[in-house]
Amino acid sequence: MGSLGDTETALSDDISFLLARASALSVAAANAALAPHGLRARSYSVLTMVTEDLRPSQKDLAEFLRLDPSQVVAIVDELEKRGLVERAPDPADRRTKIIVATAAGKHLWAVAADAVRSAEHETHAAISPGERTRIAEILRGLAFPTE
């Protein structure tokens, strides 16, 4: 087989395959940038959502991040053990627990967000800022199709 980028295959026009491969590369770069902070792409995503005071339940996190509920429980357990998040009763429905960031969690998130942004700029150095905006817009359409 020849070099990867030049390989002629029906997969080169397969949106599902292209998304999977682009995502694998992007998550690997994010994981490398996050490793010094003890985070990975998935735990970083959880930390982002709880830092923003969205007050998500574990179910909300699983749906938004498209993770298995069991994966979310494991991630929240780990973040809680590190003192970065807490489970609290939902004021709107006290039978439900929501996840909130601690001060330490918010601080770590800010540092990690910088690392992720730098890594992304490096990974996508060939993309102009205008092109990046357009790419994000297209990906939002694919990630959140209108029902």
Added chain:
Amino acid sequence: MGSLGDTETALSDDISFLLARASALSVAAANAALAPHGLRARSYSVLTMVTEDLRPSQKDLAEFLRLDPSQVVAIVDELEKRGLVERAPDPADRRTKIIVATAAGKHLWAVAADAVRSAEHETHAAISPGERTRIAEILRGLAFPTE
């Protein structure tokens, strides 16, 4: 938390997260379309590459599809057991094995490719053909960054 698409979060502008979520949705749709044929997105990708006479080794498949070598071995084992692919010595280097599709494998691939295409049209019904071409082009850039 409000409805998913309207949720305001830094993740909505995070290329890595958007790729991961779009990919998860797309792979789930592909898996559903492929299930009646006993395939999943990953085994379908392998079958595509071997059907096209690219004559990939297991290492080639792992690199192109960004899978663990152990995942590729498991997929090739399963396809071989079903009589869809064969391991053959590489004429260029007989110590290496390449993977080739059998006639049954090529036949199943053609049927599965139709199913995947129909599912994709349904999933992305809101996207015009011109827009789809542009999206595929952008995703190719992200999936195969120029080194």
